[in-house]
Amino acid sequence: MLAYIVKRVLYMIPTLIAISIVAFLLIQLPPGDFVTTLAAEMSQQGDTVDPTTLRMLREQYGLDEPIWTQYWLWISNIVLEGDFGRSFDWDVPVSDLIWNRLGLTLVLSLCALIFTWVISLPIGIYSAVRKYSVGDYVASFLAFVGLAVPNFLLALILMYLAYKFFGISVDGLFSAEYEDAPWSGGKVLDLAQHLIVPVIVLGTSGTAALVRIMRANLLDELYKPYVTTARAKGLSEWRLILRYPVRAALNPFVSTIGWALPELVSGATVTAIVLNLPTTGPLLLRALIAQDVFLAGAMILMLSVLTVIGTLISDLLLAWLDPRIRYK
């Protein structure tokens, strides 16, 4: 088992190197650079643009260097000194920007993930065991509605309802009085209150998909001979379903954790904008539009690391769940 983990971690290194190169190249791909974007913005606002200033800016940020040199500078700083560079756009160190938001994003993401699982697993199991029953049709219908409704729309509707019936304003993750306050019981409570709507919004679409996946997985398992064996042993129906086929049906489910982690961080951008959430999604979008190379690069790198770690976690979970994998 330990050898397996070490092996998997070693495999991660070349993967991450490849990802960092691709990420950096992709960000550089659109014509122009941060300075051209800046110049365009300035001339739009009617400012005159001084070519000397622009040249100086380019030199300062190393934008004149060949792209490989730029990549090397960037990545060696990150690896050797933990320095992600300075955001052109915000003019602060990238790490300050990211760590701030990453924590809140993770809290939100984890809540949404747990919400999704708690809701979708039982519904999926019910739906498969009582196939073609009224309950199954209702669950399937709601699941498809959940899949079809765009997140931002759901966000708007829930915001309206929350304001109308509970009188709470849910934009952002904190009320104004706690925004810059130090952490306290009140602040946590405030955060929890503000989390409800985003968690529901983010969780719903995931729930819908997972209900369908769980139903399909379980239907594949329910009619296998080992289930009949368990029944012939005299086990009660629900006990045997939870113990045998559900256990087997969880495998494909666990495989998806790998994607869930980065998706929750990056995939919620539109929702985050609508709900004015201080998460990483909107930050990444803005960095990409502004060609803020270091900020965008750092975030994409972060997402890749999360993906790779997520995959590792799901592989380890799979090995733990399924002895056939563990013993290979």
Add this chain to the structure above:
Amino acid sequence: MTQTSENGTVLSVRDLSVDFPLQKGVLHAVRDVNLDIKRGKTLALVGESGSGKSVSARSLIQLVDSPGRIVSGKVNLFVDGTAADITAMGAKSPHIRAIRGGRIGLIFQEPMSALSPMHKIGDQIDEAIEIHLGLDKKAARKRTVELLRQVEIPNPERMADQYSFEYSGGMRQRVCIAMALACDPDILIADEPTTALDVTTQAEILDLIKRLQEQRGLAVLLITHDMGVVAEVADEVAVMQKGRIVEHGTADEIFYTPKHPYTKRLLGATLKLEHASDHKAGTYDPASEPILKIRNLSKHFGHVGGWFSRAGPSIRAVDDVSFDLHRGENLGIVGESGSGKTTLGRMIMRIIEPTSGEVIYTGSDDKDQDVLALQRKGLKKYHAAVRMIFQDPFASLNPRMTVKQIVGDPLKINNIASGRARDDRVAELLEMVGLSAEMMDRYPHAFSGGQRQRIGIARALALDPRIIIADEATSALDVSIRSQILDLLLDLQKRLDLSFIFIAHDISVVRYFCDRVLVMHKGKLVEIGEAEQVCTTPSKAYTQALISAIPNPDPRNKRMLHRTRFQSEPQAGAEA
């Protein structure tokens, strides 16, 4: 000791009927079945696929798959001096659950899939004990280990902590038996318990069941399609056809004075396969030049060592095998699962690349070709001359293609015929294998197993082959269909100048069909010789053990129980 009714009956079935409502009408899977299962006796329920024997057995403990349901009849269980009507219990009620596993144990055909791969073997048996006997974990495990010892699992303490995929097929069936008997049931229902196993393993499992039955006074209901197995172990026999029991009697009566035409037909088909066919083409001439020469063919499987993994020891699936196939000859390759017979067949086709050795094919122009050196074009020509027929008539036909497309596919791929010409050829081929040309627009699901195998044969014949490799081509078929298909192949051989390599685990089929037999064991060639001689007076110890393990369809002359055993090198613990 449990009380039983006067004549020792523990389970009596009266007028049992099971229906499956379908989209069009109702399928009467079981109709008016009457059975008496007696203490210490084995009742065999015999029938071909679709006869309703499995459904009958499962309905005895209310385990019929939906939408099937018991529509009438009574199943009375006589234990503890009282009669309990099983049909009156709800399928999920606690009463029936106490009987399942508690009073009636059930084992299935597929020991591979009947155990959960996610749970340790010991835990799966413990569970039954905990439910029925109310023992705690420790006591349950103690009993489990004892049970595993009784079913002759070596190292039971250690093996209880293993998973099912670490067990071989025969050992898994032993585990299933241990699980079914964990709570001292009065009745064991065994649904085709040895069909998926090799003959030697089958003999051991049947022995084990017999021995446990004698120790515990079990009543056994054995469901099987194999008359040989029936003759070896049954006290009483019920023959089932289309949901009804058509004949019922002692084993001796059924085998020696059968009354119903179906019983006679079933026995006839079984006994027919006990001798060499009188249909044989007589095209085999041992003095003729071989059409195919196999020299020192070997295949080693093993890890090729990746980045971080060590190269494991290789497995010699086929080890230095040499033989000739003559023109017009039927050569049988016999062996147990894992003997390398299928790998050998596939290497001759070059579906699997051999590790070393030679395959020399003499073409119709009398020129020798080194098959292993053939390039794309040459290999395509070779594949037209050497064709395969597969084991599973259900899996080997694409369900989304019509019969016309399936049979015409080789013609299309090789650009031999198109349009009308192809249709005419397909029609001709279908007639040749005994199907009507009008069937060509139907899809495979519209055909029975035997008909599908005929379609597979028509496909193999499409390119006028000279050699056909039939890999277990009849083992998935019912016995009456089996001899029909073999006769068809023999007729085709007379007309089309074919040579066959016939891979099988069933020796009776090989004796019926083949001129010579090659016996394989663990990748090695054990012996090769005339079919009749190898099957009746084998010279090697392994072959003798193999032949003596085959059930003999004659209750007055039980062969299996007096079989000779072959001891190969001892094996520690589990086989993978």
